Amino acid sequence: MPQIQIPSPLRQYSGKQASIDVPAKTVGEALAGLISRHPDLKRYLYTDEGKLRAFVNVYVNDEDMRFLQKEATALKDSGTISIVPSIAGGC
Amino acid sequence: MATLSDVKSTEAKPEAVLSNDEILRYSRHLIMPEVGMDGQRKLKAAKVLCIGAGGLGSPLALYLTAAGVGTLGIVDFDVVDYTNLQRQIIHTTDDVGRKKLDSAADKLTALNPFLNLRTFDMKLTSANALELFREFDIVADGTDNFPTRYLVNDACVLTGKPNVYGSIFRFEGQASVFATEEGPCYRCLYPEPPPPGLVPSCAEGGVLGILPGLIGVIQATETIKLILGQGDSLAGRLLLVDALGMKFRELKLRKNPDCPVCGTDRTITELIDYDQFCGIRGQEEPAGNDIPAISVEELKKKLDAKADVFILDVREPHEYQICNLKGYLIPVGDLPKRVSELDSSREIVAHCKMGGRSAKAVNFLRRAGFTKVYNLTGGILAWADRIDPKMPKY
Numbered sequence A: 001m002p003q004i005q006i007p008s009p010l011r012q013y014s015g016k017q018a019s020i021d022v023p024a025k026t027v028g029e030a031l032a033g034l035i036s037r038h039p040d041l042k043r044y045l046y047t048d049e050g051k052l053r054a055f056v057n058v059y060v061n062d063e064d065m066r067f068l069q070k071e072a073t074a075l076k077d078s079g080t081i082s083i084v085p086s087i088a089g090g091c
Numbered sequence B: 001m002a003t004l005s006d007v008k009s010t011e012a013k014p015e016a017v018l019s020n021d022e023i024l025r026y027s028r029h030l031i032m033p034e035v036g037m038d039g040q041r042k043l044k045a046a047k048v049l050c051i052g053a054g055g056l057g058s059p060l061a062l063y064l065t066a067a068g069v070g071t072l073g074i075v076d077f078d079v080v081d082y083t084n085l086q087r088q089i090i091h092t093t094d095d096v097g098r099k100k101l102d103s104a105a106d107k108l109t110a111l112n113p114f115l116n117l118r119t120f121d122m123k124l125t126s127a128n129a130l131e132l133f134r135e136f137d138i139v140a141d142g143t144d145n146f147p148t149r150y151l152v153n154d155a156c157v158l159t160g161k162p163n164v165y166g167s168i169f170r171f172e173g174q175a176s177v178f179a180t181e182e183g184p185c186y187r188c189l190y191p192e193p194p195p196p197g198l199v200p201s202c203a204e205g206g207v208l209g210i211l212p213g214l215i216g217v218i219q220a221t222e223t224i225k226l227i228l229g230q231g232d233s234l235a236g237r238l239l240l241v242d243a244l245g246m247k248f249r250e251l252k253l254r255k256n257p258d259c260p261v262c263g264t265d266r267t268i269t270e271l272i273d274y275d276q277f278c279g280i281r282g283q284e285e286p287a288g289n290d291i292p293a294i295s296v297e298e299l300k301k302k303l304d305a306k307a308d309v310f311i312l313d314v315r316e317p318h319e320y321q322i323c324n325l326k327g328y329l330i331p332v333g334d335l336p337k338r339v340s341e342l343d344s345s346r347e348i349v350a351h352c353k354m355g356g357r358s359a360k361a362v363n364f365l366r367r368a369g370f371t372k373v374y375n376l377t378g379g380i381l382a383w384a385d386r387i388d389p390k391m392p393k394y
Helices: A009-015 A026-035 A042-045 B020-025 B036-045 B057-067 B100-111 B131-135 B144-157 B212-229 B296-304 B316-324 B332-341 B356-367 B379-386
Strands: A003-005 A019-021 A056-060 A080-085 B047-051 B073-074 B116-120 B138-141 B163-169 B174-176 B237-242 B249-254 B309-313 B345-351 B373-376
Touching: A003 A026, A009 A042, A009 A080, A026 A042, A026 A056, A026 B057, A056 B316, A080 B237, B036 B212, B047 B057, B057 B073, B057 B100, B057 B138, B057 B212, B073 B100, B100 B116, B100 B174, B100 B296, B100 B332, B131 B144, B138 B144, B144 B163, B163 B212, B174 B212, B212 B237, B296 B373, B332 B356, B345 B356, B356 B373, B373 B379
Parallel strands: A003 A080, B047 B073, B047 B138, B073 B116, B138 B163, B309 B345, B345 B373
Antiparallel strands: A003 A019, A056 A080, B163 B174, B174 B237, B237 B249
16 A cells, blocks of 8 residues: 655644645545544645645655656556655754 | 855865964864865865854864864854753853854964954845855854755855755754755755744754754755865755654755746846745744733732732743743643633643744633733743743743
8 A cells, every 4th residue: 555654844734743644646636635633634735726735845756746647647546646745844 | 066166155265374373273184084184275275154043053063173274254243042052062151241143263373373264243144145145165054943044055156156055853854955956945855944933943942952963964964075175065955854764864955947947037137125025023932012011020929919910821841840820721722622621710820831832822821712811021031031930940
């Protein structure tokens, strides 16, 4: 089953889980499955218009989905989806 | 891979001459063929600009200085405080209250007297960045906020200087090399910053003290590799570091053809207003003028008079353990589902650390029909400052 990696800034919305297995054939299905299990993530990941936010990147294995078929990118059972939000800390 | 000479910046000047003292100092470099005399001369000729002398800037500046980078510039306008010392290893307890630049300069010149250190006591802005960057070969970004991240990126793209990037949050870090001629820039990765308030800063979210060490040393490594023209740079790759799982992963980065600053149809050809771009209206979350508030002095008076006041603490349980006002603890994120635990007929004073989160809580409770709920202005830190000096601050 494809696995979604949750980065630490988002774990407060995912019941503290670092990775979540979601049955899905595409990236879009996987993200929808994630949101249905953890509705609090929606506000963080999507704009009010339902668009994925510009500071959140989604990778399928090590490739940015923007350079694949975006949400329609097919997933293998062994696939890993990483959500990588921008962080700015340095102090 | 991208090297300094590929990226059109000032050619490293191999004519830099090493004295016998320097040859001895750098002997462990000189006996490696990847560095050697040529490489060490390149390091001496190199000019690196460090943005910030904080968590990332500390290890960066120390290692670059030790390695023999000839000219190091540091931009910072901050003063050392006690909460910096857990991670900003260039500063010591005696430096608290001093300018970070002065403190850093003492350590760096003591470490390596051959260093040509240039300090810039100012905030990096759209008005000064381009002129400053032109004087250096490489920029290492150790800042702590989104507006400066985008400013550094755009200024690097516009001046053709590689941007050695590192960023940290809690237990996780990211590193890459942006704005090389062929490689992607920070905007290719993240076209826009998050809306204000959605991503907590280090001051709000915390950061493991060693993490800036790990990431800052990766930045120093990449900087030195760019100067030497050796190895595979992180250009085109994003390194993700998870200190808790101790996992290092890397993701592929691609140049975005639609990037507004480095793409084919560029819409950003000069520096912009980055505070406006990032939607920042002041560093602290404003509590909002329309939110009913109470001062710590007023609260103290009420408590001394044994008035019926219910103190609601909306911080996290681990913060409650550091210090508290014996309030009833409901973290602000749990408030919607635990609101039934509160009695709306009583007077409620909500507080957090500094007043930001409790303002949100007051706002929420007012909308939920609570009429006698007030925000404690300045939070528990104000209480520690003005009412109970024995209370620990964090």
